[in-house]
Amino acid sequence: MKKLLNDPANLVAESLRGVERAHPELRVDHDQRIIYRADAPVTGKVGLLSGGGSGHEPAHAGFIGPGMLDAVCAGEVFTSPVPDQMAEATKKVDGGAGVLHLVWNYTGDVMNFDMAAELAAAETDTAVEAVVINDDVAVEDSLFTAGRRGTGAAVPVEKIVGAAAEQGRSLTELADLARRVNDNSRSMGMALTSCTVPAKGSPTFDLPENEMEIGIGIHGEPGRRRVPIATAREIAEMLVEPLLADRDFTGGDGVLLFVNGMGATPMLELHLMYAEVAALLDKAGVVPVRSLVGPYVTSLDMAGCSVTLARLDDDLLRLWDAPVATLALRWGM
Amino acid sequence: MAAVDVDGLERWLRLFASSVAEQQDTLTALDAAIGDADHGANMNRGMTAVVDALAATPADDPAALLKQTGMVLVRSVGGASGPLYGTFFLRMAPATGGASALEPEVFAKALRAGVEGVVSRGKAELGDKTMYDALAPAVDALDAALGAGDPLADALRAASAAADQGRDATIPLVARKGRASYLGDRSADHQDPGATSAALLIAAAAAAVAEQGPP
Structure with missing residues (x-):
């Protein structure tokens, strides 16, 4: 393992020191590992809280700021944060209009956010709602599994709900909106390499030079199947076909086409993938009206990509275009 | 017949902590194969915190000790294991009925309450390939052995053998x-x-309990 490290056990804590020094518009509670807007709580605005394991940077802290999230809780690498953190963060972002938990669908995250909501209900009278993001079509038979994972759809969900929260929409409206964006989004990912969890020190799985994993999540876990390496054009087909089979993206509304890097894949390759995916969408009658290309939801140093499609009606399109000022997404301000 | 008091519970927690520390790499390797390669590190962090808490804030009775242990695990582990192991100890606590030493039947009842807590938190069923596949046969074997009049130490040995079998049965x-x-x-x-x-x-x-020896 070759990494920029002092001690793997201190990686998250020491990285948060850097977040604090580099970005004065953010505050860091180092004891509880909460990153939050310097102006939190925003009076009268619903507080938006997310979070999860570390190792997905710029998710989750990169999505904090005006027009997106108010706070996130950082867990250990690939490990959900704990209820105390979430309950404390809920208090920090409560501007009197309630707090919405945007939970990426992983067993640990869902359980910990559940316990946090129980704690918050016992200790405060803050209204808390939770919406679970689950967009990953690689998980088949979702009735017999932990369900579809929350992956790339978190970006449009958190961006769009963030914009609506700035407009003063209510907790209930925002929860409905989050569910609507989630329902309108699908993702599929692939890996060219595994990744190395620093505490383990070696790659999570062995992937020979001539093979790749299709249907991966964002935790270095193997995917649904292992296949021989293929061209980018063939890989694009393997990713797009299940997305279009799972949901109809044709018709009047356009889509956000989000090509996400898994951490170690260069932008040069990601834009090549964007062109391949867009060409397939053209053939299928799906119209990309907005695009996002880059590493936003990563899996440490994994090479590979995921494709997310999110159908945007006029309301969702306006909210996507609304101003946002975070480390990862920044426009209109 | 032996009863399990605060000292006995502390011994249990310390022994569990040291076996988790010894097996940390094994647990992580198993998790790397089908999960995300952090189970050993997470459990070791949690049980280290539990042992630290034993010294920092000594508990007066079994219920307080079990509750403290559950809270420490929920706070320090994260992932799914934190809520699941945390809930296990949090649910054991009230099932002790406030006794200062747990008679074998009470200890068995508390263990079962803990296991039921794991099920209600994780919604797992037998055969889902989870920790419940080891815990369920263990509490069944414990109850059966106590019902047959075995002393607690023997009954727990049977429970441990059943847990090992349940663990091995998760392989296929x-x-x-x-x-x-x-x-x-x-x-x-x-x-x-x-x-x-x-x-x-x-x-x-x-x-x-075996270390505790005969009463």
Whole structure:
């Protein structure tokens, strides 16, 4: 393992020191590992809280700021944060209009956010709602599994709900909106390499030079199947076909086409993938009206990509275009 | 017949902590195969915090000790294991009925309450390839042995053997809960890391009571 490290056990804590020094518009509670807007709580605005394991940077802290999230809780690498953190963060972002938990669908995250909501209900009278993001079509038979994972759809969900929260929409409206964006989004990912969890020190799985994993999540876990390496054009087909089979993206509304890097894949390759995916969408009658290309939801140093499609009606399109000022997404301000 | 007091419970927790520390790499390797390679590190962090808390804030009675242990695990582990192991100890606490020493039947009842807490938190069923696959046969074997009049130490040895069998029986299973479930059929032929740490938990209980010796 070759990494920029002092001690793997201190990686998250020491990285948060850097977040604090580099970005004065953010505050860091180092004891509880909460990153939050310097102006939190925003009076009268619903507080938006997310979070999860570390190792997905710029998710989750990169999505904090005006027009997106108010706070996130950082867990250990690939490990959900704990209820105390979430309950404390809920208090920090409560501007009197309630707090919405945007939970990426992983067993640990869902359980910990559940316990946090129980704690918050016992200790405060803050209204808390939770919406679970689950967009990953690689998980088949979702009735017999932990369900579809929350992956790339978190970006449009958190961006769009963030914009609506700035407009003063209510907790209930925002929860409905989050569910609507989630329902309108699908993702599929692939890996060219595994990744190395620093505490383990070696790659999570062995992937020979001539093979790749299709249907991966964002935790270095193997995917649904292992296949021989293929061209980018063939890989694009393997990713797009299940997305279009799972949901109809044709018709009047356009889509956000989000090509996400898994951490170690260069932008040069990601834009090549964007062109391949867009060409397939053209053939299928799906119209990309907005695009996002880059590493936003990563899996440490994994090479590979995921494709997310999110159908945007006029309301969702306006909210996507609304101003946002975070480390990862920044426009209109 | 031996009763389990605060000292006995502390011995259990310390033995579990040391076996988790010894087996940390094994637990992580099992998790790397079908999960995300952090079960050993997470459990070791949690049980280290539990042992630290034993010294920092000594508990007066079993219920307080079990509650403290559950809270520390929920606070320090994260992932799914934190809420699951945390809930296990949090649910054991009230089932002790406030006794200062737990008679074998009370200890068994508390263990079962803990296991039921794991089920209600994780919604797992038998055969889903989870820690429940080790815990369920363990509490069944414990009740059966106590019902047959075995002393607690022997009954816990039987429970530990049943947990080990349950752990081994997860190998051919296809996971239906947790991160391993994403693998579908590829999760078969791997031993479940959660069932493995759960078997260590029961083995530690057996060792703690065996060390206590005859009354």
